[in-house]
Amino acid sequence: MALTASTMLPLGTKAPDFHLPEVVSGKTISLSTFAGKKALLVMFICRHCPFVKHIQAELALLGTDYGTSDLGMIAISANDAKNHPDDAPESLQVMSTELGFKFPLCYDETQEVAKAYTAACTPDFFLFDSDRQLVYRGQLDDSRPSNDKPVTGADLRAAIEAVLGSKPLISEQKPSIGCNIKWKPGNEPR
Numbered sequence: 274m275a276l277t278a279s280t281m282l283p284l285g286t287k288a289p290d291f292h293l294p295e296v297v298s299g300k301t302i303s304l305s306t307f308a309g310k311k312a313l314l315v316m317f318i319c320r321h322c323p324f325v326k327h328i329q330a331e332l333a334l335l336g337t338d339y340g341t342s343d344l345g346m347i348a349i350s351a352n353d354a355k356n357h358p359d360d361a362p363e364s365l366q367v368m369s370t371e372l373g374f375k376f377p378l379c380y381d382e383t384q385e386v387a388k389a390y391t392a393a394c395t396p397d398f399f400l401f402d403s404d405r406q407l408v409y410r411g412q413l414d415d416s417r418p419s420n421d422k423p424v425t426g427a428d429l430r431a432a433i434e435a436v437l438g439s440k441p442l443i444s445e446q447k448p449s450i451g452c453n454i455k456w457k458p459g460n461e462p463r
Contacts, residue, residue: 277394279448281410288313288405289389293349293379296366302377304405307345312408312436314429315399316348317392317454318378320368321359324451325395327418329372331426332396336375343437346376351387352395352455354380360455387454388462394451400432408436411446 292303307313318325318332325332336346354361362380369378381387390399400409409432416422428447435442456462 276450277453278450279397279410279412280391280393281446281448282391282399282407284407284410286407288315288399288401288407289386291349291379291381291386291389293381293386294362295377295379296362297369297378300377302347302379306377307347310345311343311403312433313345313401313405314347314433315390315401316346317351317387317390317395317397318348319350319352319357319360319395319452319455320364321352321357322395322452323418327416328396328413328424328426329368331413331424333372333374335426335429337373339433340375344433348374348376348378349381349386349392350378350395351381351384351392353384353457353460354382355457357455384454384457384460391462392454394449394453396451397449397454398429400429400436402436408432408442409446410448412449415447417450 290304352360402408413429414425414427416424
């Protein structure tokens, strides 16, 4: 496990488009799937990472809490499934079903979407406004598997509430910390 921090993509960056298969339904999910939503949360996660396991119940709760709101949500796994079979689409389908995710979980087999978002770790969060400009990137909260802080989702939830309420976001945004994305051999970002 390589401890990795978010790249902290510059605020204001436009959300890169994507067309990815959802692991449960098989439907193709893209940016246009979330047209009309006031905000869009793009989360890079996987199944095997201890950092994601630590917060997975909160991710499911986010989906439940914001499921009928004006927030679009998508989770994407981009890990090399050949070398990390727990992150293969079939395993991700089990994860999504067991946790009761109320948002699509997609698999980025080519890893091109992860590269476009400069995703570096799992979990890695990107929140976009109605113009699909990046307004928040960073951590869920201060909790880590190695500390005794409770998982609350405080940082990300505050950002979501600010965007949905058309209020300014906090200026200090802390990077997410997690396992590095498991790039396919020779496919690492340059």
